[in-house]
Amino acid sequence: MSASVSGKKNKPRERVEAREQTILSAATAVFTTSGVDGATMAEIARRAQIAEGTLYLYHKNKQDLLAVVVERFWADLTEGALSAVNTEEPVMAQLQQLAAYHLTELINQSDLVGLTYRARLRHGEPEYQLPKIREYVRVFDRIVERGIDRGELKADLVLWQCRDVFFGTLEHSARTLRLRDAGFDASIIQQLINMLKIYQVEDQATTALTSDNEKILARLSSIENQLAEIRSS
Amino acid sequence: MSASVSGKKNKPRERVEAREQTILSAATAVFTTSGVDGATMAEIARRAQIAEGTLYLYHKNKQDLLAVVVERFWADLTEGALSAVNTEEPVMAQLQQLAAYHLTELINQSDLVGLTYRARLRHGEPEYQLPKIREYVRVFDRIVERGIDRGELKADLVLWQCRDVFFGTLEHSARTLRLRDAGFDASIIQQLINMLKIYQVEDQATTALTSDNEKILARLSSIENQLAEIRSS
Amino acid sequence: MSASVSGKKNKPRERVEAREQTILSAATAVFTTSGVDGATMAEIARRAQIAEGTLYLYHKNKQDLLAVVVERFWADLTEGALSAVNTEEPVMAQLQQLAAYHLTELINQSDLVGLTYRARLRHGEPEYQLPKIREYVRVFDRIVERGIDRGELKADLVLWQCRDVFFGTLEHSARTLRLRDAGFDASIIQQLINMLKIYQVEDQATTALTSDNEKILARLSSIENQLAEIRSS
Amino acid sequence: MSASVSGKKNKPRERVEAREQTILSAATAVFTTSGVDGATMAEIARRAQIAEGTLYLYHKNKQDLLAVVVERFWADLTEGALSAVNTEEPVMAQLQQLAAYHLTELINQSDLVGLTYRARLRHGEPEYQLPKIREYVRVFDRIVERGIDRGELKADLVLWQCRDVFFGTLEHSARTLRLRDAGFDASIIQQLINMLKIYQVEDQATTALTSDNEKILARLSSIENQLAEIRSS
DNA sequence: GATGAATGAGTATTCATTCAT
DNA sequence: TATGAATGAATACTCATTCAT
Numbered sequence: 001m002s003a004s005v006s007g008k009k010n011k012p013r014e015r016v017e018a019r020e021q022t023i024l025s026a027a028t029a030v031f032t033t034s035g036v037d038g039a040t041m042a043e044i045a046r047r048a049q050i051a052e053g054t055l056y057l058y059h060k061n062k063q064d065l066l067a068v069v070v071e072r073f074w075a076d077l078t079e080g081a082l083s084a085v086n087t088e089e090p091v092m093a094q095l096q097q098l099a100a101y102h103l104t105e106l107i108n109q110s111d112l113v114g115l116t117y118r119a120r121l122r123h124g125e126p127e128y129q130l131p132k133i134r135e136y137v138r139v140f141d142r143i144v145e146r147g148i149d150r151g152e153l154k155a156d157l158v159l160w161q162c163r164d165v166f167f168g169t170l171e172h173s174a175r176t177l178r179l180r181d182a183g184f185d186a187s188i189i190q191q192l193i194n195m196l197k198i199y200q201v202e203d204q205a206t207t208a209l210t211s212d213n214e215k216i217l218a219r220l221s222s223i224e225n226q227l228a229e230i231r232s233s
Numbered sequence: 234m235s236a237s238v239s240g241k242k243n244k245p246r247e248r249v250e251a252r253e254q255t256i257l258s259a260a261t262a263v264f265t266t267s268g269v270d271g272a273t274m275a276e277i278a279r280r281a282q283i284a285e286g287t288l289y290l291y292h293k294n295k296q297d298l299l300a301v302v303v304e305r306f307w308a309d310l311t312e313g314a315l316s317a318v319n320t321e322e323p324v325m326a327q328l329q330q331l332a333a334y335h336l337t338e339l340i341n342q343s344d345l346v347g348l349t350y351r352a353r354l355r356h357g358e359p360e361y362q363l364p365k366i367r368e369y370v371r372v373f374d375r376i377v378e379r380g381i382d383r384g385e386l387k388a389d390l391v392l393w394q395c396r397d398v399f400f401g402t403l404e405h406s407a408r409t410l411r412l413r414d415a416g417f418d419a420s421i422i423q424q425l426i427n428m429l430k431i432y433q434v435e436d437q438a439t440t441a442l443t444s445d446n447e448k449i450l451a452r453l454s455s456i457e458n459q460l461a462e463i464r465s466s
Numbered sequence: 467m468s469a470s471v472s473g474k475k476n477k478p479r480e481r482v483e484a485r486e487q488t489i490l491s492a493a494t495a496v497f498t499t500s501g502v503d504g505a506t507m508a509e510i511a512r513r514a515q516i517a518e519g520t521l522y523l524y525h526k527n528k529q530d531l532l533a534v535v536v537e538r539f540w541a542d543l544t545e546g547a548l549s550a551v552n553t554e555e556p557v558m559a560q561l562q563q564l565a566a567y568h569l570t571e572l573i574n575q576s577d578l579v580g581l582t583y584r585a586r587l588r589h590g591e592p593e594y595q596l597p598k599i600r601e602y603v604r605v606f607d608r609i610v611e612r613g614i615d616r617g618e619l620k621a622d623l624v625l626w627q628c629r630d631v632f633f634g635t636l637e638h639s640a641r642t643l644r645l646r647d648a649g650f651d652a653s654i655i656q657q658l659i660n661m662l663k664i665y666q667v668e669d670q671a672t673t674a675l676t677s678d679n680e681k682i683l684a685r686l687s688s689i690e691n692q693l694a695e696i697r698s699s
Numbered sequence: 700m701s702a703s704v705s706g707k708k709n710k711p712r713e714r715v716e717a718r719e720q721t722i723l724s725a726a727t728a729v730f731t732t733s734g735v736d737g738a739t740m741a742e743i744a745r746r747a748q749i750a751e752g753t754l755y756l757y758h759k760n761k762q763d764l765l766a767v768v769v770e771r772f773w774a775d776l777t778e779g780a781l782s783a784v785n786t787e788e789p790v791m792a793q794l795q796q797l798a799a800y801h802l803t804e805l806i807n808q809s810d811l812v813g814l815t816y817r818a819r820l821r822h823g824e825p826e827y828q829l830p831k832i833r834e835y836v837r838v839f840d841r842i843v844e845r846g847i848d849r850g851e852l853k854a855d856l857v858l859w860q861c862r863d864v865f866f867g868t869l870e871h872s873a874r875t876l877r878l879r880d881a882g883f884d885a886s887i888i889q890q891l892i893n894m895l896k897i898y899q900v901e902d903q904a905t906t907a908l909t910s911d912n913e914k915i916l917a918r919l920s921s922i923e924n925q926l927a928e929i930r931s932s
Numbered sequence: 933g934a935t936g937a938a939t940g941a942g943t944a945t946t947c948a949t950t951c952a953t
Numbered sequence: 954t955a956t957g958a959a960t961g962a963a964t965a966c967t968c969a970t971t972c973a974t
Binding site for chain 1: 268270347350354362391393394396397398400401402403404405406409412420421424425427428431449453456457460463464
Binding site: 503633637638664686689 | 736860866867893919926
């Protein structure tokens with residue numbers, strides 16, 4: 001309370017860290033509750049129980065604070081995703097785990113997803129890819145890459161196309177589920193996984209067909225040879 | 234009522250109609266250029282070359298004007314989509330046409346898609362499905378329904394799941410293409426269409442192949458058997 | 467309904483007169499309901515079922531319209547006051563009648579009294595006595611003058627002081643009665659009349675007594691003196 | 700808390716207090732000069748030499764500021780009234796002192812009286828008795844109550860009727876004096892005091908007359924007796 | 933006279949940001 | 954570091970008034 005109390009000096013970093021977290025939590029709450037425009041720095045400061053001016057010691061301005069809030073959301077999401085995925089299992093199983101996790105979070109934290117759009121608008125650039133989102137996407141990328149390495153996925157798949165299908169479908173699902181006031185729905189995930197099977201190495205599905213054809217061709221050649229022999233005989 | 238005769242009745246209506254269009258164009262330009270918050274009613278009025286107050290004769294307030302701008306965008310999109318799709322062709326072709334059209338427009342008019350999110354925020358409801366968006370989605374729905382009727386698509390597909398995959402993938406693609414400063418890319422559409430083939434009735438595509446193969450294999454077995462007989466004879 | 471129907475042309479003055487009354491009634495209603503600032507010319511026009519522009523054919527501007535509304539109120543009040551007072555009766559009775567009428571109207575039409583203050587503010591002058599108010603006050607003045615002529619009231623009373631007591635007391639009463647949500651109260655009028663009796667010619671009430679007493683005392687002194695003389699003789 | 704020592708604790712409070720007074724003075728000046736509607740927050744801020752936004756740190760909005768201005772006026776009036784009245788003197792003298800003070804102030808500060816009407820309009824209620832006005836009226840009430848206690852005024856008088864006569868007459872006088880561009884006029888106060896004498900306990904005024912009569916009757920009896928004596932002698 | 937669409941001046945209020953302490 | 958009082962720019966919206974028809 002007074003100017004100097006011993007024993008409090010030695011962990012200023014911790015204190016700063018804690019205050020930073022308090023600020024972010026307060027900001028997150030206010031932003032999600034009131035929206036970007038409805039949120040005021042005064043309200044955020046009040047919730048964080050600090051002075052308005054102090055906010056500016058931690059964040060340059062409102063836009064910056066928003067960006068950090070959103071980044072923290074995606075960072076947390078990344079962490080959660082890593083826990084949700086069991087890298088031991090087949091990649092399709094991993095993708096299913098990630099999809100389920102992603103959809104769940106998108107539905108539950110739709111406000112923060114909405115904020116993401118606002119945080120992107122920076123400077124003059126209309127869109128800007130937040131670093132933490134990039135990291136989150138990396139979780140998906142690594143599963144796919146792993147799949148290729150393990151020979152479970154086709155090596156010639158186009159990663160960004162996979163991402164578009166995967167994240168696009170899930171985001172759209174989350175939005176429509178919210179619109180219908182419905183919660184998590186496993187069926188869309190199953191659907192998605194089924195579609196992603198076109199990226200699987202052929203020995204199931206179509207590949208089966210291909211190998212069938214090869215067998216057929218082989219047998220046909222064999223037959224033709226035999227027929228040729230017979231004829232020449 | 235007035236001093237002059239017929240032929241003037243529709244003049245003022247035309248004038249009003251023209252002015253409405255002018256306003257919407259001006260508003261669209263300002264909203265997309267400056268963003269929802271950056272846009273000012275004064276600027277919109279200036280662009281439309283009318284007085285500020287006049288704006289309020291046509292639209293209750295800024296939020297309303299935004300909503301109308303966005304609605305017009307989707308209405309126009311619907312119109313364009315209907316033209317882009319040839320209902321005579323197979324549904325997969327139609328879907329491809331719609332996908333190409335959708336992706337193109339999304340890339341070119343990304344700003345308006347962004348505005349859509351803001352226009353949704355209405356009253357107290359966090360999200361609200363704009364009627365014109367619903368209509369746009371109907372274009373897709375009708376193609377799919379047609380496909381089912383014609384026996385081209387499985388009757389047991391879940392429409393909203395198809396929509397999520399279709400629109401979700403395209404929207405995500407549009408966004409990432411813009412981020413990469415890339416333009417329209419046909420490959421993602423091909424990818425998408427391939428995936429949607431799981432909805433196709435099996436007797437074309439893979440199924441066709443499968444049954445064909447089975448017939449071939451059957452005939453092969455038959456031939457091989459004959460050959461064996463010949464040989465053994 | 468159509469442009470020209472015969473028989474309607476010949477009485478344009480009546481039509482104008484009727485419209486003027488419609489406007490004033492509409493304006494009065496809107497002004498009293500919404501207050502001077504809350505009232506809009508649009509609303510008044512709507513109530514009078516005429517176009518906004520038409521209002522300006524009858525009244526220069528809003529302030530003018532307000533003034534006319536207020537003036538009409540006082541003119542009506544004057545008319546009512548003249549009916550309420552029976553000039554045959556003693557002036558104190560007439561004043562009581564006028565007081566009762568005034569208090570009643572002030573309570574019932576308090577809104578219009580409030581508007582009066584706003585109507586007074588004109589040009590640069592902070593206050594301005596509306597002509598119709600002057601006329602209304604004349605009703606009181608004439609009763610008092612009549613009283614003086616008839617020898618019922620002292621000729622040396624100061625008219626404006628009487629007015630201040632009379633109207634001041636009643637207006638204050640009306641205001642406080644409204645504040646207490648009370649209606650007309652006869653007691654205050656009785657009180658007022660009692661006080662006004664100091665203006666009555668002395669030969670009634672106390673004054674009569676006083677002068678009588680003085681005469682008596684004088685005569686008594688005279689008699690006592692005579693008695694003293696007689697005694698001393 | 701701050702770098703410096705004691706003696707500064709009350710500095711900011713003083714500063715705030717001073718600023719509050721500056722604001723109120725500025726607001727009073729602008730409101731009385733330009734009227735409620737003519738006054739702008741910008742002008743008030745300029746006069747107070749503070750930023751517009753600062754006004755809102757001290758007063759919620761314009762209406763609130765107006766209310767405080769008016770309240771301060773009545774509070775000051777109360778203070779002045781208390782000084783103007785000498786409670787040692789007879790109540791009629793005190794009432795005369797209060798009347799003189801009230802009339803003077805009403806004439807000099809007529810603008811603020813006018814503002815009072817506007818400050819009353821609050822919320823949805825058409826009229827609202829401001830607390831400070833109530834306090835001011837209490838000054839009058841206490842004089843009257845004191846008069847009753849001292850036996851100078853009749854115990855059965857109706858307080859609110861006295862108030863109506865007292866304040867009503869003075870307010871009306873002030874208004875008419877202003878209209879006539881006249882200043883303070885003692886005669887109306889004398890008039891008012893005379894009227895209030897009907898509230899006095901009878902042993903002065905009329906009561907005096909009664910006792911006169913008794914004396915007269917006594918003396919008459921004495922004379923008649925003397926005459927009878929003379930006659931019989 | 934009547935209309936009502938168009939005008940545009942006018943302002944209270946908010947709130948991100950700063951800076952003296 | 955922390956504060957929070959002070960700032961002042963920035964803007965949606967209203968409505969009295971006008972004028973072409």
